[in-house]
Amino acid sequence: xxxxxxxxxxxxxxxxxxxxxxxxxxxxxxxxxxxxxxxxxxxxxxxxxxxxxxxxxxxxxxxxxxxxxxxxxxxxxxxxxxxxxxxxxxxxxxxxxxxxxxxxxxxxxxxxxxxxxxxxxxxxxxxxxxxxxxxxxxxxxxxxxxxxxxxxxxxxxxxxxxxxxxxxxxxxxxxxxxxxxxxxxxxxxxxxxxx
Amino acid sequence: xxxxxxxxxxxxxxxxxxxxxxxxxxxxxxxxxxxxxxxxxxxxxxxxxxxxxxxxxxxxxxxxxxxxxxxxxxxxxxxxxxxxxxxxxxxxxxxxxxxxxxxxxxxxxxxxxxxxxxxxxxxxxxxxxxxxxxxxxxxxxxxxxxxxxxxxxxxxxxxxxxxxxxxxxxxxxxxxxxxxxxxxxxxxxxxxxxxxxxxxxxxxxxxxxxxxxxxxxxxxxxxxxxxxxxxxxxxxxxxxxxxxxxxxxxxxxxxxxxxxxxxxxxxxxxxxxxxxxxxxxxxxxxxxxxxxxxxxxxxxxxxxxxxxxxxxxxxxxxxxxxxxxxxxxxxxxxxxxxxxxxxxxxxxxxxxxxxxxxxxxxxxxxxxxxxxxxxxxxxxxxxxxxxxxxxxxxxxxxxxxxxxxxxxxxxxxxxxxxxxxxxxxxxxxxxxxxxxxxxxxxxxxxxxxxxxxxxxxxxxxxxxxxxxxxxxxxxxxxxxxxxxxxxxxxxxxxxxxxxxxxxxxxxxxxxxxxxxxxxxxxxxxxxxxxxxxxxxxxxxxxxx
Ligand SMILES: Nc1ncnc2c1ncn2[C@@H]1O[C@H](COP(=O)(O)OP(=O)(O)OP(=O)(O)O)[C@@H](O)[C@H]1O
Ligand SMILES: [Mg+2]
Numbered sequence: 001x002x003x004x005x006x007x008x009x010x011x012x013x014x015x016x017x018x019x020x021x022x023x024x025x026x027x028x029x030x031x032x033x034x035x036x037x038x039x040x041x042x043x044x045x046x047x048x049x050x051x052x053x054x055x056x057x058x059x060x061x062x063x064x065x066x067x068x069x070x071x072x073x074x075x076x077x078x079x080x081x082x083x084x085x086x087x088x089x090x091x092x093x094x095x096x097x098x099x100x101x102x103x104x105x106x107x108x109x110x111x112x113x114x115x116x117x118x119x120x121x122x123x124x125x126x127x128x129x130x131x132x133x134x135x136x137x138x139x140x141x142x143x144x145x146x147x148x149x150x151x152x153x154x155x156x157x158x159x160x161x162x163x164x165x166x167x168x169x170x171x172x173x174x175x176x177x178x179x180x181x182x183x184x185x186x187x188x189x190x191x192x193x194x195x
Numbered sequence: 196x197x198x199x200x201x202x203x204x205x206x207x208x209x210x211x212x213x214x215x216x217x218x219x220x221x222x223x224x225x226x227x228x229x230x231x232x233x234x235x236x237x238x239x240x241x242x243x244x245x246x247x248x249x250x251x252x253x254x255x256x257x258x259x260x261x262x263x264x265x266x267x268x269x270x271x272x273x274x275x276x277x278x279x280x281x282x283x284x285x286x287x288x289x290x291x292x293x294x295x296x297x298x299x300x301x302x303x304x305x306x307x308x309x310x311x312x313x314x315x316x317x318x319x320x321x322x323x324x325x326x327x328x329x330x331x332x333x334x335x336x337x338x339x340x341x342x343x344x345x346x347x348x349x350x351x352x353x354x355x356x357x358x359x360x361x362x363x364x365x366x367x368x369x370x371x372x373x374x375x376x377x378x379x380x381x382x383x384x385x386x387x388x389x390x391x392x393x394x395x396x397x398x399x400x401x402x403x404x405x406x407x408x409x410x411x412x413x414x415x416x417x418x419x420x421x422x423x424x425x426x427x428x429x430x431x432x433x434x435x436x437x438x439x440x441x442x443x444x445x446x447x448x449x450x451x452x453x454x455x456x457x458x459x460x461x462x463x464x465x466x467x468x469x470x471x472x473x474x475x476x477x478x479x480x481x482x483x484x485x486x487x488x489x490x491x492x493x494x495x496x497x498x499x500x501x502x503x504x505x506x507x508x509x510x511x512x513x514x515x516x517x518x519x520x521x522x523x524x525x526x527x528x529x530x531x532x533x534x535x536x537x538x539x540x541x542x543x544x545x546x547x548x549x550x551x552x553x554x555x556x557x558x559x560x561x562x563x564x565x566x567x568x569x570x571x572x573x574x575x576x577x578x579x580x581x582x583x584x585x586x587x588x589x590x591x592x593x594x595x596x597x598x599x600x601x602x603x604x605x606x607x608x609x610x611x612x613x614x615x616x617x618x619x620x621x622x623x624x625x626x627x628x629x630x631x632x633x634x635x636x637x638x639x640x641x642x643x644x645x646x647x648x649x650x651x652x653x654x655x656x657x658x659x660x661x662x663x664x665x666x667x668x669x670x671x672x673x674x675x676x677x678x679x680x681x682x683x684x685x686x687x688x689x690x691x692x693x694x695x696x697x698x699x700x701x702x703x704x705x706x707x708x709x710x711x712x713x714x715x716x717x718x719x720x721x722x723x724x725x726x727x728x729x730x731x732x733x734x735x736x737x738x739x
Contacts, residue, residue, distance in 0.1 A: 170275030178280065181261035185272075192271040 006115040011108040018115045020084040030150020032118035038107040040096040045088035091135040102131040120158040127155035130172040149190035203316040220315045222283035233682045234700040236318040236340045241309030245295045251675040252286035288675045290697035320347045335381040338701030356694040357388045360621045360631040364638045364666045365655020370686040377709045389544040392551045392599040393567040399551045400424045401438040417713040423543045427527045428555020445532040449483035462561040469515045537573040572616040578627045595628045603633035604640030612642035621645045638665040650693035
């Protein structure tokens with residue numbers, strides 16, 4: 001059973017949008033999430049966008065000049081009007097046999113499917129094959145450089161900060177971008193900045 | 196035989212190359228570049244053939260120019276780019292090739308290159324053996340390939356060595372004399388060749404001094420009576436305490452020719468006029484008597500002599516008298532000698548013994564050049580006569596003789612090489628069963644034509660570019676060999692030429708272990724020697 005962090009409200013083969021019921025603890029940029037996509041298939045995706053919007057599209061929120069604490073005390077209804085949504089790009093899936101693949105699943109998730117956070121084992125098995133970096137790089141219209149760096153950092157932290165993994169991932173990036181040395185360097189700088 | 200690829204340490208994979216310029220390989224990711232060393236003996240496994248090669252260069256390469264403009268700054272960056280954007284390239288020179296599934300086959304010169312992505316391995320002891328053979332009496336080990344276990348032998352083919360003149364080059368202190376002792380010791384032990392050593396620094400007799408100042412056993416101690424010691428300085432402290440010399444060398448003045456003086460040109464600083472005067476003396480007073488007579492002239496007699504010679508400058512004669520006067524101080528130069536040294540040398544070598552001529556305290560160049568030249572000239576005459584006679588009668592000629600000289604460039608520089616006996620011996624190759632073993636620090640001083648006659652070259656550390664070029668002149672793959680020589684240290688030698696299937700850089704055998712080897716075989720050898728001596732002479736005339 002998925003430990004729910006959201007529910008799909010819009011889906012396509014490559015990405016989906018999900019809504020979260022509470023405003024606290026939004027999923028982090030670059031974190032790995034999972035969602036069922038068809039019979040016995042779990043898709044894995046990387047969060048690339050998180051945003052808060054007004055429930056009522058016709059009413060724009062206004063600046064109030066109060067701190068969050070003051071707002072909560074004086075205008076609690078405001079928070080009822082806000083909802084939290086996030087978008088994730090699908091980078092792989094677990095097939096019926098339990099094998100993890102770093103490419104797109106045959107079907108998108110269904111609307112109203114529950115989205116869960118991936119645990120360390122899932123992150124590790126999904127990122128074992130460094131092709132996940134290429135999968136991210138191939139996503140159109142996204143801040144892929146930032147996303148690659150963030151995903152690599154998450155995968156690294158889920159591996160108890162294995163420096164060897166970080167170097168290998170860095171090399172994968174360098175090979176992938178061998179024609180774009182400066183771009184590779186800038187991603188690597190962001191990858192290298194881990195605690 | 197550990198021939199399975201799994202037992203071998205992989206160095207890299209071939210990426211490009213040619214037979215002439217050599218092969219390029221990408222260094223394996225798991226090999227530390229700082230462990231890769233030039234001169235390493237490596238093999239490349241093609242599909243069917245194994246290529247025996249020498250590692251001649253290591254270089255840094257990159258897949259992308261940009262990385263060179265903005266190199267990685269931190270450690271993470273550097274580690275990422277290593278092996279991805281940057282890599283290391285090995286340059287190898289293939290030398291010999293043998294079929295892989297014919298273990299023990301004699302490798303032949305390489306006529307092609309291995310295919311792309313062939314694996315490069317570090318050579319194993321089996322590879323060294325396949326190329327350089329097994330140790331036996333005529334193939335002694337003189338060292339081991341550098342960076343390999345010192346017990347792995349590189350064998351020198353003594354029969355081939357003795358067929359041509361050879362040279363051992365290297366700067367002072369690089370271990371020439373020690374290696375020469377080792378090689379001569381093995382040559383002597385075979386009893387197939389005889390040796391005459393002009394031992395300028397008294398290192399080839401009973402003992403030699405080691406770097407630490409101690410004394411180590413030398414040829415006489417190791418080989419016993421098969422080595423005879425001739426000396427110019429019987430009063431030298433070298434002898435005594437049971438370490439006797441066998442014969443006192445005396446050189447009769449009547450054997451010194453004007454042409455011998457040519458070799459001493461630099462030592463005596465003779466001017467053209469002085470040399471012409473000397474020839475005039477020889478012509479007027481006779482080849483055999485001129486020097487004795489001239490040395491006996493009192494100062495007041497010089498003017499009279501100048502008149503007698505006619506058109507001779509008195510001053511020139513005076514200077515010449517002063518310069519040649521140095522000979523009067525050499526006690527072994529005599530008007531009349533009690534025994535003929537060359538005959539004695541012939542007796543000993545005729546009985547299969549080796550002769551070491553020691554100079555004692557007279558180890559200056561003047562004496563050395565003069566004596567070596569005079570004795571060798573007569574020996575050469577003898578050998579030429581005997582060889583020709585033997586040939587005419589269909590007999591085998593005299594035992595092949597190897598003459599070792601140090602400071603070889605003094606005997607073979609281009610201005611004298613054409614006229615001296617040493618030049619003649621080197622050029623005649625083995626016609627008269629005489630070859631040279633040249634030891635020298637300054638190969639650039641030796642005439643090119645002589646160098647081209649040298650069969651096997653043993654090259655130690657040399658500092659001067661010209662010396663390195665001369666030492667390797669005319670060798671195939673000279674560029675590669677030069678890199679190797681540039682990277683050697685003391686006691687390492689490049690062996691190349693006739694007595695070796697391919698060039699190799701060795702760590703010379705530790706002298707102590709050579710001595711132990713000789714002592715271990717000494718008993719057998721001495722017994723054998725007694726037997727042969729009886730066979731050869733039939734009497735005990737040579738009992739010493
Ligand atoms: N193979 C060796 N084993 C042990 N010691 C060695 C060896 N080679 C050299 N040495 C040490 O190095 C010292 C110098 O070597 P050696 O006398 O052979 O130099 P060299 O090249 O003949 O120098 P030079 O040109 O001055 O005569 C030796 O006295 C010896 O102590
Ligand atoms: Mg020496």
